[in-house]
Amino acid sequence: KKAEQEEIRQLEESKSKLVNSIEALAKLVDEVPNDVAKAILKEQVDNLNKQKDGIKVLIEVKQRKAKGFFGIFG
Numbered sequence: 001k002k003a004e005q006e007e008i009r010q011l012e013e014s015k016s017k018l019v020n021s022i023e024a025l026a027k028l029v030d031e032v033p034n035d036v037a038k039a040i041l042k043e044q045v046d047n048l049n050k051q052k053d054g055i056k057v058l059i060e061v062k063q064r065k066a067k068g069f070f071g072i073f074g
Contacts, residue, residue: 004066011059018052 022045029041 001066004062008059008062008066011055011062015052015055015059018048018055022048022052 025041025045025048029038029045032038032041
């Protein structure tokens, strides 16, 4: 039970860090004058958004699993 909660907490923390990174990179896209650099930053933002979405799904799955587990044994 504790291990599941700790894993969910770590995933939430990772997701939060990703959100902060995405926001910082998105701001840089607007500030960078070089088109190639902008394209690279936009691609990185897209990749980080995909990772964030993956973590979000993983968190949801683990929360559902934890609820089911806790429902049986809680």
